[in-house]
Amino acid sequence: MTSTTVIDDFFAIVPAGGAGTRLWPLSRQGRPKFLHDLTGSGRSLLQATADRLTPVAGADGIVLVTGQRHVAACREQLPALADDAVLAEPLPRDSMAAIGLAAAVLEERHGDVVVGSFAADQVVSGQAAFEQAVREAVVAARAGFVVTIGIAASRPSVAFGYVRSGDPLGLDGAPTALHVRGFTEKPDAATAREYLASGEFRWNAGIFVARTSVLLGHLAEQRPALHAGLREIAAAWDTPARDEVMAAVWPGLEKIAIDHAVAEPVAATGGVAVVPGTFGWDDVGDFNSLAALLPSLDDAGDKVVGGVPGDVVRIETGGTVVVPGSGRVVALLGVDDLVVVDTPDALLVTTRARAQQVKSLVDAVRERGLDDLL
């Protein structure tokens, strides 16, 4: 029942934010994670996200929401984006404001359509399975649900939130869709193992599909002020008053994640569904998880991100992740499981085990007043 056509009245919202601090010094405030080709595919995470969504939403069906400072870089990477397909945030207001603004603007332009949010900094493998999950999610969304796509948890990760599924929806065209019993925060290791054992829990990838009227209707109930502000901005968006209204309203909007604002409360009243995703997914949170996505150079298990392996000279090394990002030769002798990130103005040397703690190093760099390195 797989279709290969673009889905009618469906729009993909791509929030492009997040500094990717744990990928410093590769990822910077001025050039964050989503602008980088981390997997050596030849496409940045943002470009790969657009490539992935075009078959289901169409080239004209993608709307990007990103910070003012990243608009130019995003347009450079996605030249096909229409002028009105990029919504610029003067300052970050978290995912509910970003996704809600795009939903409200799309409803102003196209009426009650189905929208889906797909973060710009995730890695997906298995295009057919991804498209199939989206198509089922849209069917469930048309039936009035807020629909998430739950990722098959391949390990008891404590880095992700989980979505807990219940009974099947039993919808034509969405055979695998299930009711959602609730969402959970990042669990501890023991809890995560229980989740895996139960078979009811999947990773929450932050993908939410819903009719704009449904999503914004829930928002109006849960967060009336935020909803009103977004509606006011959306009404002015395609008019000369946009900048004036944005300047007046946006800064005062509540900063809250879509999970807390809508997904969790609505799940509690049975309004959320989940389509199990059977595709490979990772949010590439740090250099160790990035390494897991990369092929090894040889049996020693070293990995090179970008650059050409010729940039790296290795003797008796193993499991080391190298990012040769300055054009210099990186010479390694007798080191195992290190992370070496070489950029023109900053060098990082740590271990794969410490990859999650790179954030603390970035804090130390900030405390040193080396802001131009952030």
Next chain:
Amino acid sequence: MTSTTVIDDFFAIVPAGGAGTRLWPLSRQGRPKFLHDLTGSGRSLLQATADRLTPVAGADGIVLVTGQRHVAACREQLPALADDAVLAEPLPRDSMAAIGLAAAVLEERHGDVVVGSFAADQVVSGQAAFEQAVREAVVAARAGFVVTIGIAASRPSVAFGYVRSGDPLGLDGAPTALHVRGFTEKPDAATAREYLASGEFRWNAGIFVARTSVLLGHLAEQRPALHAGLREIAAAWDTPARDEVMAAVWPGLEKIAIDHAVAEPVAATGGVAVVPGTFGWDDVGDFNSLAALLPSLDDAGDKVVGGVPGDVVRIETGGTVVVPGSGRVVALLGVDDLVVVDTPDALLVTTRARAQQVKSLVDAVRERGLDDLL
């Protein structure tokens, strides 16, 4: 009996050679070890060597022997050197040719004087003790001996050759000078421990002091062809024929170390003496031995070579040696006992335990055809 005056008719020969391959990528063929300030003293090893010798040999009593390609850099670092105080080697012919040429040229210029050879890439601490040892060595040299200064072995090193002492010379003015029973190659660990236990063995620092007539006389007996070649070059050195004679004779000279050519055979016939040195000495062979000469930044025992510690941001590191040589920030998280050498065109990451094996990495860089990095 310590004198503070310059020693009459004494000249210091400073062979400035050796690529310092185990200090790559800091030390390069084009800018070798002796041109670097490794200890953060503000002076390069070459400059520190000249500073150390000036009180005993005088500013006019120092003669440098170095490769053609290093002459400009040496003169830049030692502007006080007279024009004729630098002897350039068109290509390396090992230490006997270098020291022998300087000795022969000095005898042409000044007659039978005392010369001493002091390598340009060694680190000495304890100026007064050094001068005292040199003054005793000169006294023994005037008595007709080839005199070496033996370094008190602080550990059973397998990286150095040793000199074995015998009975006292009993010379006025050289109260600590001893007969030399022989020289040894680098020993294995067990042998080195025996050497230390015996109290008869000291490190051979390659310091040799002798009258030119004595040194060249022994050379004439041991290596007549080499001696004849050096005499021929020396006779032409301060004449217009220098370049012509060098071009004709130098390339054909035997490549042999002064230890094998003179010190060892002459010791066998009782002609060598040793003055025990009580000063601190190291040849800074690799990054681990360099680290031993540097103060720690804190209790964690990290060391920074050159640069300013502000170039290095550390969290939970220990015993790591950092050479911040590119002006970039080096950020370290949770790594112990590493060696990180950051230069504008090459980065080295290895462990202190592997410091001696850096040579193999340089070989690998050469095999890659990256000759401009050597």
